[in-house]
Amino acid sequence: MVGLSAGEKHFIQGGIAQDLRSDGRKRLTYRSIYVETGVIPQAHGSARVRLGATDVIASVKAELGRPSGLQPDKGKIAIFVDCSPTAAPMFEGRGGEELSTELSVALQRCLLGGKSGAGAGIDPASLVVVEGKVCWDLYIDGLVISSDGNLLDALAAAIKAALSNTGIPKVDVAAETTGDEQPEVNISDEEFLQFDTSGIPVIVTLTKVGRHYIVDATSEEESQMSSAVSISINRKGHICGLTKRGGAGLDPSIILDMISVAKHVSEQLLNKLDSEIAAAEASDEES
Amino acid sequence: MEYVSPEGLLLDGRRPMEMRQLRAEIGTVAKADGSAVFEMGNTKVIAAVYGPREVQNRSQQMSDQALVRCEYSMANFSTGDRMRKPKGDRRSTEISLVIRQTMEACILTHLMPRSQIDIFVQVLQADVGTRSACINAASLALADAGIPMRDIVTSCSAGYLNSTPLLDLNYVEDSAGGADVTVGILPKLDKVTLLQMDAKLPLDIFENVMGLAIEGCKAVANYIREILLENTKQLEYRRGL
């Protein structure tokens, strides 16, 4: 928990009201984003994203599995987030579980789309190897190493970067099999398939402090929030998911206003992130 | 299987007396009082230190010394197979205990009565020797946090395979099932604070292997000292000294 004196609280709120935050940013400016890819060699894809003092790692692992009976033409994607106690002593033991679940659920909601798969960043149909029999199961793990607010945006960016970095081995299906038998598959060591990550949305969290809202809040600013709305938006400007945090009620018109602001901000964020990812990929290949 | 080639080289091209590559970085977790990343070959851990601070649980407060606590956790993606283990399984409890006891031995706890020091270690990649890597990372993080210590604890392991003592085993070598000796020392005082071995070894060979591990610890100590010195220079530079 952030312990702030009344004066500090006043300073933060006053700064936000005057569009000049304590670290010199305007209300709708992000901190600088730093992306590094391929940080976990054992994973199929991984990335580390730093947003100011917030530091998160995302990794993607793929395992061959069986599609569920209800959706034989789709692979499965699961997202888990862990909050390491290194980020804050209160995450010790089971302390981080509540926040971890909240973040996992929010990310699943924002990145995986509806039940039918519409609006998903990664098309689950592209994970199928043999319909109804073999598919890839993607496990996306997020780890919060250092926390200074705005974890959700950072995690979503890290997942986007990790997925761009992901290569799934090419799979050859040996022979046609009949009935319920599982077909034999060969996993190639050399050929890898890349995902099309252009459709993966970014998450923009707007934190309401006083009468104004800000993007990319630090943990001091988050402690002053009355509510926050996280909106995931893709390249096309469509909303792919939304969650609200914080107890205070919001007027419906304000929410619609927030959505249009978030759309505007997301364009800049997407461009910035894409160029950062490209730069990180380039330096990863060099080394 | 041959783990040591006739030329005396190991499978990954190291010599038996050669350590895996070391890399360390100080101050990765901005919010912590002290933090460090430590890599030994493919093993990579982050340690963060919070404290000395007020004791959270009053009943654990000690009036004559500081309370040292440690939690070890592994990231889901740290091992080859993705795992999702609940926190606080037996292995991590045991390692937490080992790290806590080792660090407690070198911290001058009597200087900070009625306070608490938390050490959190997070394994990002687990190869072999997470224990050693964790202790080294924790040492660096404690030093970064400016916590008074008798000396820097460093740790390293050594093994015995194909009748050759090997320094700092890697995954393939470790899974071959030979003996594995993990040693932690206080290099300046030349004292051993941690010694763990599974499997059995003849006594004369054990001495050899342990000697090798201690040499490894000293090498780690030199490296850690360099890193700390470098870090201090940076700090001085930033303060304009």
Place this chain on the structure above:
Amino acid sequence: MGLPNASGDLSTEVEVDAFRRLFPLRFYEKHLSESIRPDARPLGRARDTTIALGAVASANGSALAKIGSTTMLAAIKMEVMTPSPETPDEGCIAIDFHMPPICSPIVRPGRPAEAAPVVSKHSGMINLKELSLVSGKAAWMAYLDIYCLDADGSLFDAALLSAVAAFSHLEIPVVSLNDDGKVVLLSEEQEGMSEREPVNKDKRKLILSSIPFSLTCILHKNYILADPTAEEESIMETLVTVVLDSSSQLVSLYKPGGPVLAYTSVVQDCIALTRQRVKELQKILEEAISGMEVD
């Protein structure tokens, strides 16, 4: 300690509610000496009892039983399983009793209530052979889950009543064998159209040979209180539960300790009370079933 005397002096002065809270035992004893209970029942009378069948549409058989405000919801789900080699022509029943936190302020999530294991014991009214489909190949597994929605004493009585009612409401789904000899469920639309003969067309209902009913009584000094509420159970500790079947045969008798010793005559009295109660319950259950048939 001058407490009992003090209570005697105070009883005339203190308000009824305060007296009930401060000296619950004396409060009850005063009532009992007048042969009446605080909720206006005579000692041997059970609370009003109702049964509603088919309370859960997603289950194969279900019932909601209420005794006073004690409420139990029982539901049965049927699944096909392979019977064990020792009993190739018998099905299986699994009973689970749940005390979710909504039923009582004492129950917290994740902590199973103490009463739970006591209730979930088997009564043996069903012939397990009836649950067989194909000998050695397939049989029914009946999962009976009883949820306590409101715990206000006499939990066993209510749980047993709801379980019995759920079994009498149970309708076994129609299944048939496919070409591989596997058992497949037939949905209702398919029922008429399918050319395959259903395996169990005429065995949709279970025959309940003898239906057990129970009554719990509190023994306190010389008094026997039938069908206690939670408050009564917490104040007076000696409980006796008698289970009789529909032909008034004793099925089981259960007295989990308690400070009052039960003499044979007292037990006899309890059984006599239960006998009356069984007649009432039988009537209530029959009415509920016939009410279903009219619908």
Place this chain on the structure above:
Amino acid sequence: MMYSDIGRLNCNVSYTTFSTPVRGQGSDHKEYSSMLLKALEGAIMLETFPKTTVDVFALVLESGGSDLPVVISCASLALADAGIRMYDLVAAVSVSCLGKNLVIDPILEEESYQDGSLILTCMPSRYEVTQLTFTGEWSTPDINEAMQLCLDACGKLGKVMRSCLKEAASGSQD
């Protein structure tokens, strides 16, 4: 427990084993528990009961789609029945997006084929949204339409809930 000068709210949602078409484990639903907490905490005057906890337990007896909105509305009625001070009742409604159509209060089958969903929780008299979630891909006009649909429905639901409370109150007075 640490001292706190406002009340604490604790929510727990669980399912019975027979609530779903396939027999489940009947375990706690952590996700819904935290969603319920968030939907309610904005409406309760937590400062009116310092140092105390209010436990809200919900048990889903039978699941037929739109579970969470029902749980939220039901819990808010129970809080009102318990006499916990609130700014307003909390009503929740969900909308599913199936192709081009918006379906309000979807049933289980509709939910399993939905392309997107929206759950909106609001305090009808104050016209304030306390909890809002979207999944799936939505364009701005769709969002406007769906939110308006939900807000109207919440208003109607609020009226029903109010009259239900009044009935219960007048019934208990007799």
